[in-house]
Amino acid sequence: MKETKKRTFTCGLDAAIAVMGGKWKGLILFALQDGPLRFGELRRAVPGISERVLILQLREMETTGLLHREVYHQVPPKVEYSLTPFGHSLNTAMAPLGEWGEEHLERIETIPWDQTG
């Protein structure tokens, strides 16, 4: 999802995928939908993600304007991440996709992913 130039998109879906694409961003958005979370809380809320990748994703999403980063100058440090209105709107737009996934979860899990290459 990293680009060296200003992108142009063929359609809205293309643009949306560029913003929420990748394995984690959708899950991060969903984790934050009920309110702000600290870095450590987010890491626990998104099982399987590594610290490094989580940071990279958060940075990207901050740059794209999906979320807000609030630093509290304390020791030990405290940083809270929350959705911007932009992020909320994307979350709303992704909701049907999440429902679709849940509806067809069984079918999706039985897909022979190792035969797709």
Add this chain to the structure above:
Amino acid sequence: MKETKKRTFTCGLDAAIAVMGGKWKGLILFALQDGPLRFGELRRAVPGISERVLILQLREMETTGLLHREVYHQVPPKVEYSLTPFGHSLNTAMAPLGEWGEEHLERIETIPWDQTG
């Protein structure tokens, strides 16, 4: 999007992203929503995709059950791709995402993608 083992998902959104993830599958689904297309037509309908990548994506989507491949034994060869009901349902679920992208297209295009790394 290729996996060596049977996957399990943390939520529906995770599963949905695994199915429609990547740069192209969403666009291919959208291109096919109005009816079947031949390989060459699809290539023109999805600007920027290479033949090889298009084939790989189509193979994957056939395996996941999103689309159907119909071969006509002619010369020159003719192959038509069409959405299955499963593919149609995913397409419907992605529609709000496409609308969101179009609504915010200007904002998305001005995102400094090269500063996200």
Add this chain to the structure above:
DNA sequence: GCTCATACTTACATTCGTGTATGTACCTGG
């Protein structure tokens, strides 16, 4: 016999995404 068109296949190269392991800064508490 040569070219054309379509729908691929194959070989190779490159970039991207993701992951592991380790180090850093800061103050607190023992």
Add this chain to the structure above:
DNA sequence: CCAGGTACATACACGAATGTAAGTATGAGC
């Protein structure tokens, strides 16, 4: 003085995803 906790940064590496370029098969038409 040393360990602990938080939120990172940095170095390194692997495999997946994507791309480029070329070749294949078939029969039609000239």
